[in-house]
Amino acid sequence: MIVSLPMYDRPETAACNDALWHAMRAALGDGPETLTRDGNLWDHWRSPDLLLSQTCGYPYRARLHGHVTLVASPVLDLPSCPPGYYHSVFVARADDPRTHPEAFATARLAYNDGLSQSGWAAPQNWAAARGFSFSTPVHTGAHRASAMAVAEGRADIAALDVLSWHLMQAYDPFTTGLRVLAHTDPTPALPYITALGRDADALRDALETAIMALPAAARATLGLKGVTYIAAEDYLAPPNPAPPPPLTPPN
Numbered sequence: 272m273i274v275s276l277p278m279y280d281r282p283e284t285a286a287c288n289d290a291l292w293h294a295m296r297a298a299l300g301d302g303p304e305t306l307t308r309d310g311n312l313w314d315h316w317r318s319p320d321l322l323l324s325q326t327c328g329y330p331y332r333a334r335l336h337g338h339v340t341l342v343a344s345p346v347l348d349l350p351s352c353p354p355g356y357y358h359s360v361f362v363a364r365a366d367d368p369r370t371h372p373e374a375f376a377t378a379r380l381a382y383n384d385g386l387s388q389s390g391w392a393a394p395q396n397w398a399a400a401r402g403f404s405f406s407t408p409v410h411t412g413a414h415r416a417s418a419m420a421v422a423e424g425r426a427d428i429a430a431l432d433v434l435s436w437h438l439m440q441a442y443d444p445f446t447t448g449l450r451v452l453a454h455t456d457p458t459p460a461l462p463y464i465t466a467l468g469r470d471a472d473a474l475r476d477a478l479e480t481a482i483m484a485l486p487a488a489a490r491a492t493l494g495l496k497g498v499t500y501i502a503a504e505d506y507l508a509p510p511n512p513a514p515p516p517p518l519t520p521p522n
Contacts, residue, residue, distance in 0.1 A: 272322040273315050275307045278461050279434060279493065281415075283442045287489040294481035295323075299473070321466040323474055328459055328506050329388035335464065336503060342463040343475045343498035347434055348491070355499040356457040359389040359430040362421060362449045372428065372453050373401060380405040381417035381426035385515045390414060393455040394430035395512035408515045415439060422448045430455065434494045458509055459501045475500065 276288045289306060296302040302322055307315065315324050316335055323342065326335060344355040352358060361372045369375060376398070383390040391408075398404050409426045411417045417429040418436070422445045431439075433454065439446050465474055479498050482490065490496065 272301075272303055273307050273318055273320050273324070274303055274322050275312070275315050275324045277308070277312060277315075278325045278327065279438065280306075280308070281438065281442070284438065284492055287485070287492045290485060290489055291481055291493070291495075294484040295477050298477035298480040298484075316464065319466050321464070322469065323463060323465055323478070325461050325463050327386070327388050327461050328509070329386050329392045329511075331462055331464070332388075332507050332509070333386055333511060336507060338467065339464040340467055340469060340471045341500070341503055341506075342465050342471045343478055344460050344462050344501040345495055346497040346499050347460055348494045348496050349433060351454070352433075352457045352460075354497075355460055355501045357389070357460040358433055358457045359393045359455040360433050360436050361394065361428060361430055361452040361454065362418060362436070363428050363452055364421060364424070365448050365450045367427065370452065372398070373403065375405065375428040376403045377406050378427035379407050379409045379425075381409045381411050381420040381429040382515065383411055383414050383417050385410075388458060388461075388509070389432035389435075389455075390417060390430055391515065392509060392512050393458065396510055397430075397455045399510075399512065404513075410515065410518055415443065418443070418449060419445055422446070428452070432461075437494060459506050462501070462506065463498070 280288050292306050316326055346354045347357055385391050411420050414431045414435040420426040421429050482497055
C-alpha cells in the first residue's frame with residue numbers, strides 16, 4: 272500500500288509527518304511502516320494501492336475526480352479562513368514600489384505548476400474577477416522556488432499556498448526580502464484522498480485520531496488542527512483558468 276504526505280513535507284516537517292502517519296497507522300491497525308517519498312505523485316494518486324495521500328484542489332478537479340475517493344480536508348491554523356479552507360498570498364520583493372497585484376499584470380508571475388490551485392488557478396481566477404490576467408508566467412516547479420525566484424529578481428510576483436508561505440517564513444531566511452501584497456479568496460484546502468473502494472470514513476476517523484494524538488508542538492509545526500469533510504462539488508466549483516504556455520524544453 273502507498274501512503275504519502277507530500278504537499279507540506281520538507282526537512283523541517285518530515286519528522287512530524289512521520290509521527291502523524293505512525294499515529295494514524297496505530298489507529299488503523301494497518302498500513303506500511305513508512306511514508307512513500309519517492310516516485311511520481313500522479314502514479315501514487317492513481318494507484319489502486321493508494322491508502323492515503325494529499326493532493327491539491329486543482330489536480331483533483333481537473334484529473335482525479337472520479338478516479339479517487341475524498342477522505343477529508345485539513346483544518347489548518349488559519350484564522351483568516353473557514354475550517355477546511357485556505358488561500359494564497361501574493362508576494363513581491365520588499366523594495367518593489369508596487370503595492371497591488373493589479374500593478375503586476377504584465378510582470379513576471381512565478382508559478383509552481385499549471386495544475387496548482389494556489390500557484391496558478393487562484394491568482395488567475397482572482398485576476399479574472401478584476402478584469403485582467405497575469406500574462407508573463409515563469410515556471411519554477413515548487414512554491415519555495417517561486418518565492419526564491421521573486422527574492423532573487425528572476426520573477427516579480429508569486430502566489431503561494433499560505434501554509435507553504437508560513438513554513439518558508441519559519442525556515443527560509445530569504446523570505447525577509449519579500450512582503451505580502453494581498454491574498455486570494457479562500458477555496459477548499461488540499462484534500463486527503465484514497466483509492467476507489469477503500470473505506471474513507473475509517474481513514475478519516477483514524478486521521479483525526481492521529482492529529483489529536485500528536486504533541487501540540489508537532490501540530491503547530493504542521494499548521495494542522497484537525498480534519499473536516501468538504502464535498503466534491505465544492506472542490507469542483509472554482510473555474511479552471513487558461514493554462515500557462517507550454518514549457519520550452521532545455522537546449
